[in-house]
Amino acid sequence: MSNQLIIENVNKHFGAVHVVKHVNLSIPEGKLVCFLGPSGCGKTTLLRMIAGLETPTSGRLSMDGKDLTQVPACERDFGMVFQSLALFPHMTVAGNIAYPLRLRKAGKQSQKQRVDELLQLIQLPHMAERPVAQLSGGQRQRVAIARALASAPKLLLLDEPLSALDAKLREAMQVEIRLLQQRLGITTIMVTHDQREAMTMADVIVVMEQGQIAQIGSPLEVYRDPVNEFVADFIGLGNILPAVPSGEQCVRLAGGQLVDIGGPRKASAGQDVRLLIRPEDVCLKISEPQAHMDLHASIRNNCVPGQVSFIRDVGSSLEATVDCAGFALTVATSPREVPGLAIGSSVLATLPPHACKLIDASPGRLAA
Amino acid sequence: MTAFALPFLRRALPGQLTRFTGVLAAVVLILAAMPILTMIIMSFGASDTLAFPPPSYGLQWYRAAWRTFMSPDASDVLSMGQALGTSLTVAFATMLIAAAVAIPAAYALNRFNFPGKAVVEQFIALPMVYPLVMLGISLLLVFNYFPVELGIFRLVIAHVILALPFAVKNCAASIAGIGPEFEEAAYLMGARPMRAMFDVVLPLMRPGILAGMLFAFIVSFNEFTVTFFLYDVDTMTLPVWLYSRTVSSLDPTVFSFAVFIVLIDFGLIWLLEKLVGDDGVAL
Numbered sequence: 118m119s120n121q122l123i124i125e126n127v128n129k130h131f132g133a134v135h136v137v138k139h140v141n142l143s144i145p146e147g148k149l150v151c152f153l154g155p156s157g158c159g160k161t162t163l164l165r166m167i168a169g170l171e172t173p174t175s176g177r178l179s180m181d182g183k184d185l186t187q188v189p190a191c192e193r194d195f196g197m198v199f200q201s202l203a204l205f206p207h208m209t210v211a212g213n214i215a216y217p218l219r220l221r222k223a224g225k226q227s228q229k230q231r232v233d234e235l236l237q238l239i240q241l242p243h244m245a246e247r248p249v250a251q252l253s254g255g256q257r258q259r260v261a262i263a264r265a266l267a268s269a270p271k272l273l274l275l276d277e278p279l280s281a282l283d284a285k286l287r288e289a290m291q292v293e294i295r296l297l298q299q300r301l302g303i304t305t306i307m308v309t310h311d312q313r314e315a316m317t318m319a320d321v322i323v324v325m326e327q328g329q330i331a332q333i334g335s336p337l338e339v340y341r342d343p344v345n346e347f348v349a350d351f352i353g354l355g356n357i358l359p360a361v362p363s364g365e366q367c368v369r370l371a372g373g374q375l376v377d378i379g380g381p382r383k384a385s386a387g388q389d390v391r392l393l394i395r396p397e398d399v400c401l402k403i404s405e406p407q408a409h410m411d412l413h414a415s416i417r418n419n420c421v422p423g424q425v426s427f428i429r430d431v432g433s434s435l436e437a438t439v440d441c442a443g444f445a446l447t448v449a450t451s452p453r454e455v456p457g458l459a460i461g462s463s464v465l466a467t468l469p470p471h472a473c474k475l476i477d478a479s480p481g482r483l484a485a
Numbered sequence: 486m487t488a489f490a491l492p493f494l495r496r497a498l499p500g501q502l503t504r505f506t507g508v509l510a511a512v513v514l515i516l517a518a519m520p521i522l523t524m525i526i527m528s529f530g531a532s533d534t535l536a537f538p539p540p541s542y543g544l545q546w547y548r549a550a551w552r553t554f555m556s557p558d559a560s561d562v563l564s565m566g567q568a569l570g571t572s573l574t575v576a577f578a579t580m581l582i583a584a585a586v587a588i589p590a591a592y593a594l595n596r597f598n599f600p601g602k603a604v605v606e607q608f609i610a611l612p613m614v615y616p617l618v619m620l621g622i623s624l625l626l627v628f629n630y631f632p633v634e635l636g637i638f639r640l641v642i643a644h645v646i647l648a649l650p651f652a653v654k655n656c657a658a659s660i661a662g663i664g665p666e667f668e669e670a671a672y673l674m675g676a677r678p679m680r681a682m683f684d685v686v687l688p689l690m691r692p693g694i695l696a697g698m699l700f701a702f703i704v705s706f707n708e709f710t711v712t713f714f715l716y717d718v719d720t721m722t723l724p725v726w727l728y729s730r731t732v733s734s735l736d737p738t739v740f741s742f743a744v745f746i747v748l749i750d751f752g753l754i755w756l757l758e759k760l761v762g763d764d765g766v767a768l
Contacts, residue, residue, distance in 0.1 A: 169673075170669050196674075197669075197670065201666055203670035205670075207689060217675055274673075
């Protein structure tokens with residue numbers, strides 16, 4: 118697996134604001150890399166620097182070994198889908214898709230052939246002569262992708278391309294774009310603030326925080342093994358509980374409960390740590406009310422007593438909030454697992470040691 | 486004060502607002518149409534005086550206007566046809582120059598931040614508030630100071646100054662509605678900035694550009710005050726010619742001519758609506 122695009126120590130300042138800070142990143146060939154982070158984290162600016170729409174204040178970009186930093190956008194030969202799609206309203210579907218070909222002075226015949234090919238690819242044949250304004254949201258989306266792919270670019274850039282679509286269509290398009298990307302094997306960089314979208318589509322997720330890269334990893338790595346509280350909080354639902362180390366492999370939670378974390382703590386974890394446990398890893402059992410009272414008896418086996426304060430049952434899954442002494446736990450399970458669960462139920466929540474992760478409380482740590 | 490005003494407002498605003506504004510709008514519209522109506526009525530008069538309303542009606546002034554237009558007699562300093570030709574030439578040149586200046590100006594003002602931007606914006610809008618008589622005198626002094634004879638371009642320059650605020654404002658309104666991502670998309674696809682400008686930005690700005698050009702044409706075609714200081718016998722425009730007719734002979738032929746001019750203006754405004762629709766026109 119070779120690295121196609123290499124970003125070396127790139128910085129961007131807008132006036133006094135340091136938007137992108139010391140970013141080092143390699144984009145592997147043929148993969149879909151996702152820049153994920155909250156708004157204002159610098160992910161779009163980083164993408165725009167890759168596209169050539171912004172110039173880095175310092176640092177270097179290179180593609181296939183060639184320095185790209187000073188190459189203008191029009192000479193980079195990248196395809197890009199903008200957040201607003203930016204389809205040209207004064208051109209037809211075919212006119213839009215053929216525009217990059219026209220700029221490359223392709224013959225009329227080969228233009229038409231390529232447009233037909235792309236319309237087949239996005240499953241919109243017979244749409245060539247439609248004005249863009251007459252298309253539905255999903256159709257526009259596909260036309261924008263076809264246009265970005267028309268000149269067979271080396272790199273495809275997607276800037277929150279699905280944000281304008283409704284939830285259902287967005288999920289369908291995520292799968293569609295991912296399948297298309299895998300079929301074509303085109304190196305793709307996508308920017309999104311939707312962690313679900315990133316996890317659905319990406320080979321590699323780059324989590325960004327305040328202009329810096331917080332973590333780089335596969336979706337499951339980032340989900341299972343976040344480097345800090347910020348990443349853990351941003352990726353998926355998580356119970357992030359303040360904890361104090363106690364002994365070799367235990368921590369004490371806010372309510373005094375002692376939890377076994379299944380192994381020695383990482384050396385880096387200082388006194389101020391957090392216990393991360395994903396909602397689906399917590400096991401829930403309805404208990405006798407008196408067990409609730411006996412706090413110390415239940416510490417064994419990492420069982421924490423509590424009371425259900427909220428239930429979201431959407432049929433396929435059930436999410437419950439359990440008030441324990443000193444903190445609240447979110448638990449995700451299936452409605453079949455805990456029949457009879459109701460608000461006010463006394464429960465025992467088991468935190469399996471292998472599912473407990475200790476992470477740094479301080480956000481903003483740089484990935485190595 | 487407030488105690489008296491408030492119940493009145495409370496009563497007037499919700500229910501009776503529509504009727505009140507309706508009446509107000511009707512009054513204003515009648516006042517606005519009055520000069521044109523007067524002019525049309527006068528043009529169909531059949532007396533030799535400028536009495537209003539005319540004691541009798543006929544087409545004699547139209548016949549006289551037609552004669553003047555076709556075969557101007559010796560008493561006319563300049564034929565109406567020549568004045569019309571000058572007016573159209575000046576208006577056309579004004580329209581083109583105003584567009585050529587306004588499009589890049591509007592683009593630059595919208596897309597870039599540069600020192601003195603606010604000052605430039607103020608300068609462009611200045612002719613809208615400048616006393617026209619002073620503008621005419623100033624330009625006359627400047628042009629007379631010039632070593633070269635500018636001829637018809639004296640009028641074109643003056644009219645461009647007057648038309649520019651309208652042209653720039655219309656172009657600015659349309660560029661403001663076009664996000665930079667359209668150009669950026671074109672860059673990414675391989676278009677150089679100039680190419681993207683012609684392929685993407687200008688076509689998308691079209692309604693604003695057309696509106697601005699037509700406004701420039703209308704402003705120039707109807708301009709009188711500044712032109713009055715700057716014209717000479719060879720470069721008399723239609724409004725100045727009309728004025729000279731009323732001063733010299735006071736015959737109602739001018740009303741027939743004015744009806745003709747108003748028809749042209751109406752045609753242009755109709756064209757404007759047709760080309761631009763509701764969006765893109767800014768005054």
